[in-house]
Amino acid sequence: MSERTLVLIKPDGVRRGLIGDVIARIERKGLTIAAMELRQLDADTAKTHYAEHSERPFFGELVDFITSAPLVALVVEGPRAIEAFRGLAGLTDPVKSAPGTIRGDHALEIGENVVHGSDSPESAAREIKIFFPDRF
Numbered sequence: 001m002s003e004r005t006l007v008l009i010k011p012d013g014v015r016r017g018l019i020g021d022v023i024a025r026i027e028r029k030g031l032t033i034a035a036m037e038l039r040q041l042d043a044d045t046a047k048t049h050y051a052e053h054s055e056r057p058f059f060g061e062l063v064d065f066i067t068s069a070p071l072v073a074l075v076v077e078g079p080r081a082i083e084a085f086r087g088l089a090g091l092t093d094p095v096k097s098a099p100g101t102i103r104g105d106h107a108l109e110i111g112e113n114v115v116h117g118s119d120s121p122e123s124a125a126r127e128i129k130i131f132f133p134d135r136f
């Protein structure tokens with residue numbers, strides 16, 4: 001059974017020229033891209049996307065960062081796509097992420113960890129609706 005997840009190549013990933021690398025890993029894994037858009041988020045959209053972290057001390061920084069420059073939003077599809085992409089991404093802390101993962105290969109800072117991937121079917125449905133309303 002196929003599943004969909006929302007993936008973001010965050011502003012650090014775009015700035016550093018990692019769009020192709022991330023897409024290549026998604027495709028190499030056998031996942032497919034169902035939608036894709038380069039866009040810069042406004043603060044309201046960023047706050048809605050990261051609502052679960054609104055009380056965390058890093059929330060302001062997170063919103064500033066994610067709105068600082070264009071990102072690439074993708075809907076990625078395939079069997080267990082949510083878990084499959086989280087596996088490709090690695091752990092939230094890039095230093096703890098194994099080499100071979102996106103974050104393990106490309107990042108050092110928890111706040112600039114290249115990609116986002118939805119963490120559950122409920123999050124995926126909510127996040128896909130934010131980025132691609134009426135498309136799915």
Ligand code: DAT
Nearest residue numbers: 058062091092110111112113115116117119
């Ligand atoms: P993930 O992106 O792995 O799902 P998360 O949902 O816990 O991680 O956090 C969302 C983003 O917020 C994360 O990718 C980077 C930032 N973040 C998380 N914890 C942080 C911290 N302790 N300090 C700074 N930024 C943090």
Ligand code: MG
Nearest residue numbers: 116117118119
């Ligand atoms: Mg998360």
